[in-house]
Amino acid sequence: MQDVEFGHVECADCPIRHRAVCSRCETDELVLLEEIKYYRTFEAGQTIAWTGDKLDFVATVVSGIATLSQTLEDGRTQMVGLLLPSDFMGRPGREMATYDVTATTEVVMCCFRRRPFEELMRTTPHIAQRLLEMTLDELDAAREWMLLLGRKTAREKIASLLAIIARRDASLKLSKAGGSLEFDLPLTREAMADYLGLTLETVSRQVSALKREGVIELAGKRHISVPDFDRLMLETGDDCDGGMPF
Amino acid sequence: MQDVEFGHVECADCPIRHRAVCSRCETDELVLLEEIKYYRTFEAGQTIAWTGDKLDFVATVVSGIATLSQTLEDGRTQMVGLLLPSDFMGRPGREMATYDVTATTEVVMCCFRRRPFEELMRTTPHIAQRLLEMTLDELDAAREWMLLLGRKTAREKIASLLAIIARRDASLKLSKAGGSLEFDLPLTREAMADYLGLTLETVSRQVSALKREGVIELAGKRHISVPDFDRLMLETGDDCDGGMPF
DNA sequence: GCGCCCACTTGATTTCAATCAAAGTCCTCC
DNA sequence: GGAGGACTTTGATTGAAATCAAGTGGGCGC
Numbered sequence: 113m114q115d116v117e118f119g120h121v122e123c124a125d126c127p128i129r130h131r132a133v134c135s136r137c138e139t140d141e142l143v144l145l146e147e148i149k150y151y152r153t154f155e156a157g158q159t160i161a162w163t164g165d166k167l168d169f170v171a172t173v174v175s176g177i178a179t180l181s182q183t184l185e186d187g188r189t190q191m192v193g194l195l196l197p198s199d200f201m202g203r204p205g206r207e208m209a210t211y212d213v214t215a216t217t218e219v220v221m222c223c224f225r226r227r228p229f230e231e232l233m234r235t236t237p238h239i240a241q242r243l244l245e246m247t248l249d250e251l252d253a254a255r256e257w258m259l260l261l262g263r264k265t266a267r268e269k270i271a272s273l274l275a276i277i278a279r280r281d282a283s284l285k286l287s288k289a290g291g292s293l294e295f296d297l298p299l300t301r302e303a304m305a306d307y308l309g310l311t312l313e314t315v316s317r318q319v320s321a322l323k324r325e326g327v328i329e330l331a332g333k334r335h336i337s338v339p340d341f342d343r344l345m346l347e348t349g350d351d352c353d354g355g356m357p358f
Numbered sequence: 359m360q361d362v363e364f365g366h367v368e369c370a371d372c373p374i375r376h377r378a379v380c381s382r383c384e385t386d387e388l389v390l391l392e393e394i395k396y397y398r399t400f401e402a403g404q405t406i407a408w409t410g411d412k413l414d415f416v417a418t419v420v421s422g423i424a425t426l427s428q429t430l431e432d433g434r435t436q437m438v439g440l441l442l443p444s445d446f447m448g449r450p451g452r453e454m455a456t457y458d459v460t461a462t463t464e465v466v467m468c469c470f471r472r473r474p475f476e477e478l479m480r481t482t483p484h485i486a487q488r489l490l491e492m493t494l495d496e497l498d499a500a501r502e503w504m505l506l507l508g509r510k511t512a513r514e515k516i517a518s519l520l521a522i523i524a525r526r527d528a529s530l531k532l533s534k535a536g537g538s539l540e541f542d543l544p545l546t547r548e549a550m551a552d553y554l555g556l557t558l559e560t561v562s563r564q565v566s567a568l569k570r571e572g573v574i575e576l577a578g579k580r581h582i583s584v585p586d587f588d589r590l591m592l593e594t595g596d597d598c599d600g601g602m603p604f
Numbered sequence: 605g606c607g608c609c610c611a612c613t614t615g616a617t618t619t620c621a622a623t624c625a626a627a628g629t630c631c632t633c634c
Numbered sequence: 635g636g637a638g639g640a641c642t643t644t645g646a647t648t649g650a651a652a653t654c655a656a657g658t659g660g661g662c663g664c
Contacts, residue, residue, distance in 0.1 A: 184505070241479070243490055255426070264434075308508075560650090563651090
């Protein structure tokens with residue numbers, strides 16, 4: 113193995129939102145050693161890590177969607193994060209996973225062996241700063257979600273989730289806000305429920321209600337179109353600006 | 359003004375949990391310039407920043423307690439974080455406050471002018487790394503709270519909050535776990551409600567219930583003692599280990 | 605000492621979402 | 635094509651917390 117400018121080959125086609133450490137897409141240049149990195153694929157439904165597992169790598173999502181969740185003793189579970197392409201998983205300086213990480217679709221991850229990665233962080237200030245930025249974004253997102261979980265009604269929760277997915281989807285497609293949007297839900301009703309702190313029945317009922325009232329249109333169970341994004345935003349309870357990180 | 363090793367004078371008596379960038383208490387040595395730092399005092403109840411305010415500083419809490427909260431259009435509010443002595447406030451690279459920050463007690467903050475602080479971050483890798491660690495801790499705490507908000511019952515929420523405060527208090531006093539603990543609640547019933555995603559009436563009822571059943575004892579409205587910490591932990595719904603960052 | 609205010613408690617009632625239960629739909633695999 | 639299973643919808647009922655509505659109690663200024 114030789115030293116290469118990491119990512120300039122393997123990550124050439126990384127998604128728009130890719131903002132991870134293996135970065136062709138980033139303006140700041142990070143030079144990593146090829147040898148600390150490797151790819152792993154997880155199939156849909158597969159558990160990537162259980163809480164308490166020893167993890168000898170950190171990783172970024174190349175493609176697919178994974179979830180972070182926590183569970184109470186009696187089995188109640190709460191999703192605490194979504195990992196989308198470009199998102200970072202694992203914590204430098206911590207061996208153990210603190211969440212259950214599950215692939216909801218097929219997931220490809222770009223893994224970095226822990227020790228060399230931590231060493232790299234020490235010697236490459238850019239990496240720590242990049243990770244700090246990303247972690248601050250995640251913290252904002254988590255806090256936004258706290259507001260949703262603590263204070264929003266079921267209807268507002270559903271509308272918020274749909275708005276977030278729609279908006280993210282729109283930004284991927286570079287279509288403009290305000291018009292009609294279409295997308296596929298990447299989550300089952302149960303996963304939505306776990307994310308929103310609801311039951312799957314309530315999720316189903318509220319989705320049906322929004323459909324009945326024309327706020328959204330459903331084609332099949334998962335394909336959604338939003339005729340009027342502003343109308344949807346009205347249902348979220350939010351001030352209708354605020355960047356809402358995802 | 360002259361260059362000094364920051365913190366070695368001013369922060370000599372910082373609390374045990376002080377883990378901020380002005381660190382005598384830390385093992386890693388950070389040298390900051392005296393001139394970018396200044397102290398500010400806020401009185402109890404005073405708003406330190408409103409969402410959207412321009413903030414020209416970042417800061418660490420020296421003493422007192424402040425809260426971070428978010429509000430929906432119709433006034434429902436959710437507290438998304440507590441700032442305790444040593445906690446960091448503000449985000450490098452962002453001008454605007456994204457939360458309402460309120461002093462619940464008298465608060466002394468050690469402020470750093472934004473620009474020089476950001477410059478310092480670029481030139482002093484330790485700072486970015488320290489901030490990254492702290493931010494990761496906050497993220498863990500936020501996600502722990504998501505589980506609480508999304509899935510715990512009112513009773514479990516109250517027990518969790520009391521357990522966290524009791525534990526933190528115990529660690530400050532270096533008393534051992536398992537025995538009887540006493541502490542003063544630093545929050546009103548309303549603030550507890552905002553933190554837990556409940557109403558103040560529900561908080562009051564559940565506190566009364568825990569008292570009635572002997573899980574806690576009340577002296578006055580705010581002074582609480584916990585005869586059996588393990589008994590309290592049973593009420594939280596958690597696995598009874600897990601470091602639970604605060 | 606008196607009254608006032610604020611934080612808190614307690615009670616009655618309502619409401620929203622959970623729970624329990626039963627179908628319905630779509631997809632895959634034989 | 636039909637059976638089986640995963641996912642989803644819908645209905646009936648229950649239940650936990652919100653809401654509405656009085657109180658209580660303690661600290662403080664006058």
